[in-house]
Amino acid sequence: MPVARRVRQLAASLDRLSAMDFQFGQRYVVVNLPAAFAEAVVGDKVVRRHVVQVGRPDRPSPTLTTFITTVN
Secondary structure (H helix, E strand, C coil), rough: HHHHHHHHHHHHHHHHHHCCCCCCCCCEEEEEECCCCEEECCCCCCEEEECCCCEEECCCCCCCCCCCCCCC
C-alpha cells in the first residue's frame, strides 16, 4: 500500500475518533474491526485479546459506543 494512501486512512480514522468525543475510562474494551480482534484494556495495558467475527462489505459491522454491564 502506498504511504500516502495509508496516511489518508489514518487521518480519516483520527477524524472519526475526534468526532466521537468519548473519554476512555480506566478499563475499556475496544474492537478493531479490520484486524478482527477485541482487546480488554486496564490502565495502559492490554490484558486480554480475542479474535472476533466481523461483518462483510455488503453487511458491515455497526460502529457503536456503549457501557458493558455483563459479558457471557
